[in-house]
Amino acid sequence: MNIYVDADACPVKDIIIAEARAENIPVILVKSFNHYSLEDQPPGVETIYVDTGADAADYRIMQLADAHDLIVTQDYGLAALGLAKNCTVLHHNGFVYSNKNIEPLLSSRHAQAKMRRSGQKTKGPKLFTDEDRERFRGALREVLES
Template sequence: MDKQRKKTMIFIDADACPKELKKIIEEQALSHGVGYRFIASFQHYSPTADKNVWTFIDDGKEAVDLFILNHVQKGDMVITQDIGLASLVLSKGVYALSTRGKEYNQDTIDTSLSFRYLYQMERKKGRYGGGPKKLSSEDLEQFSYHLLKFLSLHAGKE
């Protein structure tokens, strides 16, 4: 990918991105003329994936995050469930959105990171929360709303 790219892009941390959201992202980004790229580890490789919008990289604990962090530019969007990645891209002037439609922002990211830490400590103690719940119709509506809001502001901008 060209480091001198000027057009707004959406980068999707695709390893844990639900398929319902992938379809929404593709449809909305295409209708607004905004480029998008799904980034996933080879563990999620599919021979039928469109190589124009999918990038598969080496497996590794933070490989997808590092790829996104190294390619994202100010004004881009990152879609991720990873609060740590969101905090890093926010500092680069990047809009960050969770897969549940929550906007990450500088004012609240420290609180989100603190809660993530507390949850990790609870899991280490053997207290599990049972994993994330299934996406609700409200989550999908919230996600679509914030994605459309971003696309409306950035469509075709260079």
């Protein structure tokens, strides 16, 4: 198993790296060149940079991921692609995407985008809390132990 992280806006990279290192599982952080960093990563962690295009990180992750790999993303489109490839997909808030919940999530995303295009205001994401971090850690451990 490898863990692929849609890393540009992922607030739980530190948790992923710590938990993966404890299990000796490779982590691949996929970021756009807009988030380039000279920061050294610990052993077992690789950073791949992609163009700044809207879905460049998603496409790269899907090129690399195999069935039974883990993908961490908040992007519902990438989650749907990962599920179709038989990957386990986690949201950084700690919920596991599934074939049962992805369709309503995609429909909601489409409706929100349609509202924004028509000029309506929509709510942004809730603030990320310590509770969210711990919920993610628990979900990640559960996936890694299964």
